[in-house]
Amino acid sequence: IRRLFSLIERDGKALKNEEDKQIMERWLTRVRKITTAYTAAMFPILGLFLASPAIPKVLDFIKPLNETRALIYLYETEYFVDQDAYYVPILIHTYMTVPLSVGSIVFFDNMLGTFIHHACAMLEILRFGQIKFSFVGDKMLKFFNFFSNYLQRIHLDAEIKRIDNPVRLDRIRKNIIRCIHMHQNSLE
Structure with missing residues (x-):
């Protein structure tokens, strides 16, 4: 990743023509909007996903049943313990790991988008510019x-x-x- 950033920096310093800089700025503005929108969409969805185990508790408060509602797990996994007895520790573990996973995915998706947009900008500069x-x-x-x-x-x-x-x-x-x-x- 560091090497790719150094290549992007080198390409940016090599741009001398004002039209080339405008092309690069247009692509950078585009990737900023896309990555911001993607990030702004992913983290609220993550919040809703993390809130899903609370649905049975909220429904018990709003419309109680004569029986216990099934617990909701964020993902299926095997801890080799009674999952109902250890529901809270499993849920805490899930709350710690899922945001890290989603954060890493969002980060690398945004980086990939940035690298792709940079390459597209350089190819457009070559196409229209040099x-x-x-x-x-x-x-x-x-x-x-x-x-x-x-x-x-x-x-x-x-x-x-x-x-x-x-x-x-x-x-x-x-x-x-x-x-x-x-x-x-x-x-x-």
Whole structure:
């Protein structure tokens, strides 16, 4: 988990373009809303689940029966003791373990959602953001059509037929390499 957070931090520091930062912020806002809603839904449900053993006691108070109502256990388990005689210790054990389990599940679900949204943001930045080729030659347009989604915003006005400037050619190569590295990091 620490390594994934360091990768997210590294990717965040690598964003230089304002549009890229806006894309990342939009995805972060989205994941914040989703994880908040998920957490806000899970813990009240947990509270209702934990309150379910009290239902027989409440019903005995509201509408008593001539017989004892069955006890409600939160989950089936075997402690190799008489469960009715040790109902309260079993219930206390359940009250201590279930919130820990649900809390861990919610935490890891939220982390997974955060990592997935980060990867989606990085791939969207690659799709809409990093490199733009403005080639004039038809052959190169057909060849680079495959890369058109990834390679959109280099902002170079180079014609493929006349890339005799080594600095310009080097800049194109570096941007392509940077794009490939971002893609590999997103898949990591």
